[in-house]
Amino acid sequence: xxxxxxxxxxxEFAKEARLRxxxxxxxxxVGCCLKLRNSDELIVGCxxxxxxxGLTTCAERTAIFKAIAERGTIDPEYLVVVTDADPPAxxxxxxxxxxxxxxxxxxxxxxxxxxxxxxxxxxxxxLPKPFHLKFWSI
Ligand code: THU
Numbered sequence: 001x002x003x004x005x006x007x008x009x010x011x012e013f014a015k016e017a018r019l020r021x022x023x024x025x026x027x028x029x030v031g032c033c034l035k036l037r038n039s040d041e042l043i044v045g046c047x048x049x050x051x052x053x054g055l056t057t058c059a060e061r062t063a064i065f066k067a068i069a070e071r072g073t074i075d076p077e078y079l080v081v082v083t084d085a086d087p088p089a090x091x092x093x094x095x096x097x098x099x100x101x102x103x104x105x106x107x108x109x110x111x112x113x114x115x116x117x118x119x120x121x122x123x124x125x126x127l128p129k130p131f132h133l134k135f136w137s138i
Pocket of ligand 1: 023026028029030046047048049056057058059060090091092095
């Protein structure tokens with residue numbers, strides 16, 4: 001597993017972002033931290049629920065959309081996702097489809113819980129056949 005100090009920092013940032021989740025309905029708090037390739041910048045997200053349940057945004061999408069809003073284009077190197085689940089929870093299907101828009105197949109997804117990072121997967125392992133309207137050109 002990638003043992004870099006930045007990955008440890010990303011895990012801590014995701015764990016802190018999890019505590020800011022707005023999850024009064026499910027009480028399932030999720031934090032995410034996104035690391036961009038060729039940059040040390042870390043961008044966090046948490047899940048934001050709504051009384052109209054379907055309007056909920058997951059932690060992963062919050063982080064990705066924040067990154068797009070700040071940068072316009074992104075090339076994520078890895079994402080760390082933290083929940084209190086054991087074994088740790090992977091990103092949901094809709095988040096994987098959003099990742100398909102912005103992540104390369106070898107983007108790393110670290111599944112973590114309060115004990116630490118438990119598993120490293122590649123995006124292509126979680127979603128081997130993403131729906132695309134174009135081929136990758138970056
Ligand atoms: N959730 C995430 O934030 N990320 C996922 O990949 C799966 C689910 C959130 C949505 C909702 O607020 C709560 O977890 C329970 O589904």
